[in-house]
Amino acid sequence: MKIKNFILSIFLLNSFVYAEDNQENKWVFDRFNYYFENDIYTQTDDGYSAGVRLSFLYFIENPNYPIYDFLFLDLDKTNSYFSFSLTNQIFTPTDTESKELQVDDRPYAGWTYMNFAIHKSSTKFLRTLSLKVGMIGPASGAEEIQNSVHRLVGSTEVKGWNNQLKNELGCNLKYLQKRILISNFEDTLEWSVIPFLSAELGNVAINASAGFNTRFGFNIQKDFGVSSIDIGGEPGIPIYGSHKDIRSHNWSFSLNLTASTSVVARDIFLDGNTFTQSHSVEKERFIYYGGFGFTLRYKSFLFDFLEVHNSKKFTKETHGHGVGTMVFSWLY
DSSP: OOHHHHHHHHHHHHHHHHHGGGSSSEEEEEEEEEEEEEGGGGTOOSEEEEEEEEEEEEEEESOOOHHHHHHOOSSOOOEEEEEEEEEEEEEEOSOOSOOSOOTTSOOOEEEEEEEEEEEEEOSSEEEEEEEEEEEESGGGOHHHHHHHHHHHHTOOOOOOGGGSOOOEEEEEEEEEEEEOOEEEOSSSSEEEEEEEEEEEEESSEEEEEEEEEEEEEESOOSBOOOOOSSSSOSTTOBOTTOTTTTTSSSEEEEEEEEEEEEEEEEEHHHHOOSSSOOOOOOBOSEEEEEEEEEEEEETTEEEEEEEEEEOOSBTTOOSOEEEEEEEEEEEO
């Protein structure tokens, strides 16, 4: 499936969502996010090299589907949200000027997918169930995307894409839970500490993660924080009762810290294709992440920056890796 078909499908789905406004489950457009991730911030161009995501978040009025109750197992009052997004991620070895297979380095790989997620928030908890469906391999369009960008900015062409993973339909289910453990949204200097747990299952990845986000700032949003594409879930999900209060002040600013660890049973971008033979490397089972950044909002516009560094992801990797995430958001 070509990447242009994914782009078309996201706009068709967006039209369908607006059509749902007349039904009992009224979906009200809440937030748009554009992610740009790249390791250029850490002066590298390998490993997880780049990622781009467009996401749309909807507040659901009068939800009546059983899945919403399934996601929340206690008696707290809750709000329901739905999000969907289109994502492309690119992975490359260190030597991108050689056409030869880099036997001791990670495979070339691209992953273009749709992500559908249901979110349930109370005053303390957020629970998310999401499904990723897309293509890995040449059908992801990663080679064309990366080399088009390189030509645009005058960088060297990446020449080893003939060694990338083969086409494979990727399907992954993910569950995420966050909890506001400590918070103060009243004083001049505000803060929150939000631990999270997640688990993912599918032919793309099998893993479990735990970590936390913390924020210190002024007029910070009453939500469950921001994160990178793969760690921590959809950004800006409001806590219960705060759906219309995010913009109670014209501006907000916070400094953000994050840390997490993952136990990895499968990673297709290191283990190789599931059903066909392909290049692979021996992965590390335990990975650690640490990051810092900031959030700046003026009225309906937000800018988030987060730089995350991780430990080695495969045994022959010589060092860890860092990626910067920028998120441009618009609140409806």
